[in-house]
Amino acid sequence: MTPAFLRTAVVIGCGVTGTSIALALTGAGVEVALVDQDADAVARARRTGAGTAWTPDRPPADLVVVATPPSTVVDVLHDAQARGLGHVCTDTAGTKDIVAAEAELRGCDLKGYVPGHPLPAGDPAAGPSASRFAGRPWILCPYDTTPRWALATVAELAALCGAVRRDMTPQEHDLAMAAVSHVPYVVAAVVAGGLLDVDPALLPLAGDELAGVVRAVAALPGAGSDLLAHNAGPVADRLDKAAGALAAAARMLHRGEDTVPVELALLLELGERGRAALEAAGEHRTAEDARGPDRM
Amino acid sequence: MTPAFLRTAVVIGCGVTGTSIALALTGAGVEVALVDQDADAVARARRTGAGTAWTPDRPPADLVVVATPPSTVVDVLHDAQARGLGHVCTDTAGTKDIVAAEAELRGCDLKGYVPGHPLPAGDPAAGPSASRFAGRPWILCPYDTTPRWALATVAELAALCGAVRRDMTPQEHDLAMAAVSHVPYVVAAVVAGGLLDVDPALLPLAGDELAGVVRAVAALPGAGSDLLAHNAGPVADRLDKAAGALAAAARMLHRGEDTVPVELALLLELGERGRAALEAAGEHRTAEDARGPDRM
Incomplete structure (x- = not known):
């Protein structure tokens, strides 16, 4: 599958989920920049071939993936939008109602944010792997107001990771x-x-x-x-x-x-x-x- | 290991547990006679090499293993003792307090009965196998009055099946x-x-x-x-x-x-x-x- 909407991405959070997504995207030909407040985590992810370290001189990416712990997602999202890191953002948090609602309350740009939740297979302790999402569901919870291009970009993320996209409401x-x-x-x-x-x-x-x-x-x-x-x-x-x-x-x-x-x-x-x-x-x-x- | 106390056995109940025990005993050189109210179950067990069908002309065996459903164990045990099927009896039921107490109430010969519970590995749906007990615990719950030779016979059953004997009270x-x-x-x-x-x-x-x-x-x-x-x-x-x-x-x-x-x-x-x-x-x-x- 050749990327259409998604040629450049920023992955924030180089844990197992973030690094696995970065590996899958890099493998699919997307140019991936890595961010983590822990420089060692970025270095480890780079060594696995997940992408390069993000630098401030970059233009906004097509997609920003926020793969930080659930309680930090909205802060990180707000900051990423304020700094113009990318045109569309998504996240990987395992609950969606509270994250989607907090993003709205916090004043995030909802036109450029699609709440998401990939459900990988396997044991996180085995470390990052590009194939963790293959054949597994990837939930998207678009807002009523989400523009088609934003949804298409995040849907392409799921597809490039080999996952099966499913749309539902945050409550569902x-x-x-x-x-x-x-x-x-x-x-x-x-x-x-x-x-x-x-x-x-x-x-x-x-x-x-x-x-x-x-x-x-x-x-x-x-x-x-x-x-x-x-x-x-x-x-x-x-x-x-x-x-x-x-x-x-x-x-x-x-x-x-x-x-x-x-x-x-x-x-x-x-x-x-x-x-x-x-x-x-x-x-x-x-x-x-x-x-x-x-x-x- | 050469059988000492245990040269002949009757296995009553040709389900997965009974047939697996019969297979292990036959493999260890014990002469095994099979009993089941379902003649097809006996025939199936015989075909796997678990032993021969029991016949009334046999002398009492060294050991009778009652491997019938838990709610029938005491009736079957009482009947086996009344008919003189063997010198020592044991069972395989998954609860021991009620079985041990009922056997006493029912008037079974407690000198010739050692309550037991083998804990096999693997899935019963995979069918009988002589190796199901290898390395697994086999609980014995002797009465205070159990004679040493009776306990030794049942301990030999566990050993011939490759199991690890553990003694405890029925309540434990x-x-x-x-x-x-x-x-x-x-x-x-x-x-x-x-x-x-x-x-x-x-x-x-x-x-x-x-x-x-x-x-x-x-x-x-x-x-x-x-x-x-x-x-x-x-x-x-x-x-x-x-x-x-x-x-x-x-x-x-x-x-x-x-x-x-x-x-x-x-x-x-x-x-x-x-x-x-x-x-x-x-x-x-x-x-x-x-x-x-x-x-x-």
Whole structure:
């Protein structure tokens, strides 16, 4: 695919996400300039071939990608627009409602900003890679007023990274992420934390199922609690529902009647149906396959 | 290892667990007779080389392994002892307190019964295999009155299957299994069931972490609700704790104060420590490695 709207880009934030995007863009022939308040991070990204260090003498780029921690995104975006770093900006934060609303409140130029969220495959601990986005969703949450050319530029970013663009509202995005990522993460943390009162000598009794649940604890980056706080309403609503379901199961078991297995079987059957629905969605398997057997 | 106490065995229940045990014993030179109320199940097990069909003219075996569904174990055990199928009996049920107590109440011969629970690696759906127990724990819950020769016979069963014998009380066993298996299973079912109200078009947003959590739903066999009901107290207590922790996290988020990320970070940090403890226990990784890359 030959870039049309997107020939030059500035990537702000040379962490795993930013560097991976820079690598993908550079590989697609885009001229990428790198920014990070940590000069070492820029140097590391340069060494991987992600681009060159940004310099103040550059003309505005076609696109600025803000790939900094979620709580800093709006400040960085506002600053990038004020300094004229590029014509269109997007970001990679994992919550969208609060970021999109804060950008508006802060007075960012909404004609030149398309909130975005790429959903890479694989383990961030494995480091940056141009292929992390291949075949994975890349959410865009344009404003009603977003001009077509701005949206086309950010859509090209997703396409050049091999991702599958999906447009939705920030609210739709955050509800979905609460269900498929944020709440499973908190639940996994609670299950894992519960192991701290188990005699360590008994932990080897655990099978693969526990390892699978607990591994999810490592899935969100260090700023996980920031992310959850930025999606507080949707996450809290779902946590309440999960807490209610677990408490109901506990009540059934405490009651100890003969009907318990039947009532529990219903709860487990719903779980089995949810599992089947996720498997049918399929793309998560594809992403897993892409990880390869070395990721076992 | 040459069998000492254990030269002949009867395996009752030709499901995945029973057939896997029969395969391991046959492979170790034990003469194995197979019993199942379903003649097809016996025929299938015979075809895999697990042993021969049991016939009434046989003398009592050195060991009877009851590998039937948990709710039938005590009836089958009582019947096997009444018919003199073998000198020592053990079982493979996933809860031990209720089984050990019922066997006593029912009037089984406790001198000839050692409650047991092998914890195989791998996916039961992959079918029986002699190597499922290699390096994995095999719990024995002897009574105070269990004779040494009976315990030695069952210990030899575990050793011939390549498993690591661990002795504990039925109560210790059930508390541990609630923590490392039963509660994670219920929690996974609740998370997976919660996906049923998510637009299926959004499920591909899920990453590996959700797949890992949800996969645990498939880990327990069909009679999962029986198993939970048989470990009602320990499971209910832990479910209450997990429900409390999730509800507390929801309250923090609903409150929406600036301190939320810090309080949540503590919950996530405990999860991270539990994950590290499980990883340090190590054996679950070994078991996973044994599954091989074809299990991705």
